[in-house]
Amino acid sequence: MSDIMPKVNTNVSLPVKKKSKNNYVWYIFLLPTFLGIALFMAYPIFESLRLSFYRSNGMIETFTGLDNFRRVLTSGPFWNSVWNTFFIGIFQILITIPLGFIFASLINTVSRGKNFFKVIYFLPNVTSIVAAAMIFAFVLHPDMGIMNYFLAKIGLPTPMWLSDPSTSKWAVILLAVWHWIGFVIIIFLANLQSISTEMYEAARIDGASGFQQWLYITIPCMKGTFAFLLITGWIGALQRFNEVYVLGGPNGSPARSIQTMGAFIYERGFTGFEFGIASAATYIMFMIILFFTFINLKISKIKL
Template sequence: MANNRMEANTPPPSVSPSIQTVTKTTKQKKRTSQWIWYIFLIPSFLGIILFMAYPIVESLRLSFFKSNGTIETFTGLDNFRTVLTSGPFWNAVWNTFFIGIFQVIITIPLGFIFATLINSASKGKNFFKVIYFLPNVTSIVAAAMIFQFVLHPEMGIVNFVLDSLGLPTPAWFSDPSTSKWGVILLAVWHWIGFVIIICIANLQAISKEMYEAAKIDGASSFQQWLFITIPNMGGTFAFLLITGWIGALQRFNEVYVLGGPNGSPARSIQTMGAFIYERGFTGFEFGIASAATYIMFLIILVFTFINLKISKLKL
């Protein structure tokens, strides 16, 4: 008992100064190594500040000024009033929505059908994936230039086929009544590969046990597709709808290549992005261009919110 009491009262051995020094040195090295990783993030942060944050703030400031790039005059909300009462702006809004709506309602169902066929194929899945996805990795500028030849009213292959079938041959990008449909064909061709790949990824994630249970119950292949496949694709359709709409509302590159900043012929394919470019970099009305940019941002924000609500997703 006495020995146990003496052991209990014995103070713990003190840590030698050398061990304490080693421990402190190790902690300092760890802290230093952690800070080194943050140093590598500095270029990314500078890039975000210079090329994203600053343009956003500067564009907001310019929207309240009449500016040609050198001389500025404060005008308050006059730039927003000018844009909202501009006929060409609302024409650009109409063109943007017309092309975007038909791009989405054509590409998503068509891409889903192609994805279903590819996913059910026994051979050649990877080949068809590559073939359909190639347009998506092609530069949209290059694709637009190719479509100028494909849809040429006299030498284009599309009109050659239509003429061979005895059908009317549109002037496509030379006629205001058909130019938007030419852009829609280009948008569908360029985007459908992305839709197919995303749909195939979700199709492969659907449980096979559901299909096996449906087979046991006597469901046909079409019934399985209708009552199992489509309901399980809801999240994918919502994602494609939102991303498709955002991309459509920001459309600029292809319409600029096909019709210039004013969307020739007769502003029939000028989108909101092209309108902003025309007023800013052709007319040097940077205040009006900045105001139009924020109006476009609000339009995109509103329709994204509506799409999320329709798709029963939470922000």
């Protein structure tokens, strides 16, 4: 039988495909992307780091070492901007994430019209924040605004929203919640629909009510989503600039009550032409964001 079977030559070597020189052409197509990253991201980062050690007005530079960092850390307006940033960010997150989760849970129970509610709630998020801030400036106008009109109709006091330091922060919080809540609802909905229905069926068989299922199944399964939204919300809140600039200018009027860290950096850099101070403040803000992101990751027990 072995004599009949043909012998296979195992020593035959397969031809090795040589790498064509034409393959290097593809790297040329990647070159514009790498150039863009180097020019518009890497260079500004390192140039800002360099400027943080100089006293610079854009034309004349004098090396000052760590003096810019000292001046920022001992500046009253800077710490005021830090307070405003945290105040607005904390209340935005405390309102938006729980409220978005409740709305998402309610929408998830609807048998018809889910896509309609998704679109309605997500529309503010696709709106430009600058346009939204301009609209809110009109909505919150003390005399012609819609908000005070309805408050007066139901007999409530009508605040001077953007003209009073005690209410201006809440005006920004209202805008932030309105603009961000659609994104929160969509993220929660996507994860709610990924929870296995078998868990709910088993809970119903055991006699669990709808509220108990939501409390003991839905909420624990959404732990990762809560952590994700908390981290992204913090990062976005600590970098807030556009809406406060539109509503209160670079100095966060009235009385710097809504000036954030981003607005402080803009004011010092492009209004006061203190680019060294602005660069130092930028890196201090970066360290603050990095620190709180690390804390959030530790609390959430998410591994990097």
